[in-house]
Amino acid sequence: MTTSEVAWQRLDRRTVIVNTLNAAGVCVVAGVPTGIGVGGATSPRLALAIIVPAALLIVGVVALADHLRWHKTRYRVLTDRVELHKGILVRSRRSLSRERIRSVDLTANLLLRFFGLVTVKIGTGEQTGTGTSLALYPVSKAEGERLRTELLDRTPSGTGDGRRNGVLAAIDLGWVRFAPMSFVTPTLGVAAFGAVLQVAEWFGLQEGVITWTIDRMRDLPLVAAILVLVVIGMVVGVIGATGLFVEMWWQYRLEREPGGTLRVRRGLLTSRSISLEERRLRGVELVEPLGNRLVGAARVDAVATGLAKQKESEKTDHKTLLPSAPRHVADRVAAEVLREDVSPTSAVRLRPHPVAARGRRIRWGLACVAAVVAPLLVLGWLLSVEVLLHLAWICAVVLVPVAVVLAIDAYRNLGHGLTGDYLVARSGTVRRGTVALQRRGVIGWTARQSIFQRRKGLLTLTATTAAGTGAYSVHDVGESDGLAFAESAVPDLFGPFLERG
Amino acid sequence: MSGTSQGEGARLRLRPPRNQVDRRAVAWWRAGILVFWAVPVLVLVVLGILLPGARFWLLAPAVAIMVVIVPLAIGMPLWWYRVHRWEVTDEAVYTRTGAVWQEWRVAPMSRIQTVDTQRGPLEQYFGLATVTVTTASAKGAVKIPGLDHELASDLVRQLTETTHATPGDAT
Numbered sequence: 001m002t003t004s005e006v007a008w009q010r011l012d013r014r015t016v017i018v019n020t021l022n023a024a025g026v027c028v029v030a031g032v033p034t035g036i037g038v039g040g041a042t043s044p045r046l047a048l049a050i051i052v053p054a055a056l057l058i059v060g061v062v063a064l065a066d067h068l069r070w071h072k073t074r075y076r077v078l079t080d081r082v083e084l085h086k087g088i089l090v091r092s093r094r095s096l097s098r099e100r101i102r103s104v105d106l107t108a109n110l111l112l113r114f115f116g117l118v119t120v121k122i123g124t125g126e127q128t129g130t131g132t133s134l135a136l137y138p139v140s141k142a143e144g145e146r147l148r149t150e151l152l153d154r155t156p157s158g159t160g161d162g163r164r165n166g167v168l169a170a171i172d173l174g175w176v177r178f179a180p181m182s183f184v185t186p187t188l189g190v191a192a193f194g195a196v197l198q199v200a201e202w203f204g205l206q207e208g209v210i211t212w213t214i215d216r217m218r219d220l221p222l223v224a225a226i227l228v229l230v231v232i233g234m235v236v237g238v239i240g241a242t243g244l245f246v247e248m249w250w251q252y253r254l255e256r257e258p259g260g261t262l263r264v265r266r267g268l269l270t271s272r273s274i275s276l277e278e279r280r281l282r283g284v285e286l287v288e289p290l291g292n293r294l295v296g297a298a299r300v301d302a303v304a305t306g307l308a309k310q311k312e313s314e315k316t317d318h319k320t321l322l323p324s325a326p327r328h329v330a331d332r333v334a335a336e337v338l339r340e341d342v343s344p345t346s347a348v349r350l351r352p353h354p355v356a357a358r359g360r361r362i363r364w365g366l367a368c369v370a371a372v373v374a375p376l377l378v379l380g381w382l383l384s385v386e387v388l389l390h391l392a393w394i395c396a397v398v399l400v401p402v403a404v405v406l407a408i409d410a411y412r413n414l415g416h417g418l419t420g421d422y423l424v425a426r427s428g429t430v431r432r433g434t435v436a437l438q439r440r441g442v443i444g445w446t447a448r449q450s451i452f453q454r455r456k457g458l459l460t461l462t463a464t465t466a467a468g469t470g471a472y473s474v475h476d477v478g479e480s481d482g483l484a485f486a487e488s489a490v491p492d493l494f495g496p497f498l499e500r501g
Numbered sequence: 502m503s504g505t506s507q508g509e510g511a512r513l514r515l516r517p518p519r520n521q522v523d524r525r526a527v528a529w530w531r532a533g534i535l536v537f538w539a540v541p542v543l544v545l546v547v548l549g550i551l552l553p554g555a556r557f558w559l560l561a562p563a564v565a566i567m568v569v570i571v572p573l574a575i576g577m578p579l580w581w582y583r584v585h586r587w588e589v590t591d592e593a594v595y596t597r598t599g600a601v602w603q604e605w606r607v608a609p610m611s612r613i614q615t616v617d618t619q620r621g622p623l624e625q626y627f628g629l630a631t632v633t634v635t636t637a638s639a640k641g642a643v644k645i646p647g648l649d650h651e652l653a654s655d656l657v658r659q660l661t662e663t664t665h666a667t668p669g670d671a672t
Contacts, residue, residue: 305637443608443609443612443636443637443638443641444606444607444608444609444612444636444638444641444643445605445606445607446604446605446606446607446641447515447604447605447606448599448602448603448604448605449602449603449604450601450602450603451601454603462640464608464636464638464640464641465638465641466636466637466638469639469640470638470639470640470641471638471639471640471641479512479513479514480512480513480514483513483514483515484513487513492592492609493593493607493609494515494605494607496590496592496593497515497516497518497588497595497605497607498513498514498515498516499513499514499515499516500512500513500514
């Protein structure tokens, strides 16, 4: 078949309806508060007379523009490449080589799902440069699936092992209990208060809301009032975190498809399908935020090439293969994903680091406490404000034990080891990460030593890799041990430059 | 000392790379520090001359900056010069950089993706160049600053030839 015989295809025509509805929605959301604001200042009729035609104009322009965009966008899949022509004023012609395609991700928000449409994003997994992905917004769901299977279909590699295909993990709604035990909860709680004040401000009611709240709280002592606000914030945060988890992970399934592709499907309102070629996988990271670790839960992230340059907001959810789940599930999924019998993160015998590393962590912890307490002391003393002095010692009494406990925990979590084809490194306390990295995925070593570390005989060893964050570190390992570890993990990198004595 | 080596017998150390950077790098680093800090000092001094009322409060920080920076500009480049070393073997590029934080980096030939030189205006004045060797890792770039610029271009040519001859997909 020659190039000219392959027919060009268009996006789904219903994009015009979808985008028109989207624009209408935005107009309503933005127009109503504006209308109330303008109407309050002048007269309701005038407000309607301005805002309704403006909204209709915007919706009309969007509909027309989207129709033009649909008309001007064409794509086709050739035997060796995918081509996309688009652009209303500035025409752009892009072509991706098919053998460089590493991912085909499908997402559909509620509106797209209603019309049976999906957005297709075809990526090449290159770390640098632009023009490494194509987005088709939108095509029909069947067309999306067809593109996905066609573009990711590769002849099964020799390691293809039939019994490991199929569903590797599926959602257990009990996991939702781990969702609120993270930083998401307080963040959402604080954000909720902010949102209430912001909305109140749009309607010019901000002062009213604040006075109303103070009136409710007047009879309570200050401490109780603060507690009530904190509890409300936490409750909102817990509800928010739970809701977020359900939205993100509803109908979650992790599957392995013949041909060596891992596929994550999930989402309540917005459905997502994320594919990851196993060829790109260089290991996994078992992530245990403090709250989850205390109740024995862990999350599994992929360490894969070509994921690093996702947008900041997409980064965590694209690489997550398993949301926070009981530790034994996480271990099993990690093992399945890597096609091992036991996950390297649990098979490994981690070697502890020198005691000097503990002293360093305690000193860092105390320095952080001092950074909080010292300004309070200085200000309190200079300005002779007794409250600040009291605050200073209360902070010190509360924070010093916390800092010391976290420091000791951080030290106990340090470890490194080798098992089979993997090197494993663990560190962190608030977020404990245990990374298992394939030795062949290590493309360089960096050893880093501050003058303080030098005095204690420690160094920080970093394996650089094309995958994940690009570098994974073994923190504060004994100098000689660390170098021996580096050499036995990946021979002949540091080897020729080592000396004994 | 707690770091007794286990299993291997003798203690392991990374030996310094064989080559030092060009001696002119010291002057280049010094000039860099002085040029960078000359800007705020000059602004403060000029304002101090123009505004007699605030003269003390403008000139005092200028003097303070100079008191700190001039010894640093004399001392730090000497320290950097002693630490910065590099070596290219048939298999790898190996560097040592830094001062307070020292860093040893190794990138094997089979994983090298690009080799570039950069020459800022000051480097051009001193006849120097910086060679950057990147790998597929976002954080794996190896930099050799302060090389004689002719040596640097020879090095780039040599590295490019070696990496082309070395098999490997670089990830």
